[in-house]
Amino acid sequence: MKFKVPIFDVKKLNFIVRGQTILQDISFEIFEGEYIAIIGPNGGGKTTLIRMLLGLEQPTSGEIRIFGKKLKEFKEWYKIGYVPQRATLVDENFPATVEDIVKMGRIAKRGILAGISREDKEMVEDAMIKMDILNLRDKMVGTLSGGQRQRVMIARALASCPKILILDEPNTGVDMVSQQRFYTLLAKLNKEEKITILFITHDIGVIADDIGRLFTINQKATICNDPKKMLSCEEVSDLYGIDAHALHHHKHEH
Numbered sequence: 001m002k003f004k005v006p007i008f009d010v011k012k013l014n015f016i017v018r019g020q021t022i023l024q025d026i027s028f029e030i031f032e033g034e035y036i037a038i039i040g041p042n043g044g045g046k047t048t049l050i051r052m053l054l055g056l057e058q059p060t061s062g063e064i065r066i067f068g069k070k071l072k073e074f075k076e077w078y079k080i081g082y083v084p085q086r087a088t089l090v091d092e093n094f095p096a097t098v099e100d101i102v103k104m105g106r107i108a109k110r111g112i113l114a115g116i117s118r119e120d121k122e123m124v125e126d127a128m129i130k131m132d133i134l135n136l137r138d139k140m141v142g143t144l145s146g147g148q149r150q151r152v153m154i155a156r157a158l159a160s161c162p163k164i165l166i167l168d169e170p171n172t173g174v175d176m177v178s179q180q181r182f183y184t185l186l187a188k189l190n191k192e193e194k195i196t197i198l199f200i201t202h203d204i205g206v207i208a209d210d211i212g213r214l215f216t217i218n219q220k221a222t223i224c225n226d227p228k229k230m231l232s233c234e235e236v237s238d239l240y241g242i243d244a245h246a247l248h249h250h251k252h253e254h
């Protein structure tokens with residue numbers, strides 16, 4: 001059998017700031033084709049972990065390899081599509097159309113001086129088709145709804161043809177219908193386009209059906225290969241320090 005190099009290989013990560021342990025002894029691998037959700041309480045270290053995977057934050061100790069390379073030696077960042085937290089909260093007068101924003105994803109791949117080639121145009125168009133925003137291409141991004149902006153930001157990440165999409169709470173400010181549509185699109189990208197997906201969410205109920213693995217992060221990580229089993233009320237209560245039974249009932253009242 002051919003040996004597969006993981007996209008991310010994380011070993012014994014620790015992050016301590018001013019004597020406070022933010023992340024402790026985190027190890028995992030992420031392989032191509034996976035669809036992984038990260039959940040955990042506010043301040044549990046989820047965003048910090050993602051920022052470390054992207055080289056934006058240095059761990060106190062431990063090692064991260066991307067596509068087999070040490071993080072410092074890794075140069076092909078276009079292979080990693082990232083939509084940060086609150087990426088959709090743009091000013092309503094922001095002077096760019098949907099197409100301009102998606103094009104920025106190509107510039108990230110080829111450099112600002114390279115100009116826009118025919119291939120770039122095709123990739124931009126393709127990303128807009130995949131995220132179902134072609135009809136919005138000439139609209140100013142600031143005039144769009146939260147759900148539409150969310151799809152624009154993901155199309156921008158897709159335009160560089162990434163191997164993995166990393167999304168940090170992409171549903172902030174997005175209504176329920178758009179969220180549902182969004183999860184359907186994500187699942188499609190994973191299944192049909194074979195794009196690996198890693199995302200942070202608080203929507204544990206909504207995602208349970210599709211995802212392959214679930215990481216829970218609360219200083220330490222629990223890696224769960226059977227998300228449905230993990231999402232028992234007891235374990236969610238334990239992770240969040242709240243009564244998940246109460247939440248569950250509350251959800252069904254509406």
Ligand SMILES: Nc1ncnc2c1ncn2[C@@H]1O[C@H](COP(=O)(O)OP(=O)(O)OP(=O)(O)O)[C@@H](O)[C@H]1O
Nearest residue numbers: 017022040041042043044045046047048049057217
């Ligand atoms: N560079 C840093 N310096 C000081 N504290 C930091 C630094 N990076 C992260 N932290 C702290 O680490 C903790 C974890 O933050 P993080 O944003 O990763 O949590 P989170 O799980 O993503 O939370 P949320 O769900 O609210 O987004 C917070 O208390 C944060 O203030």
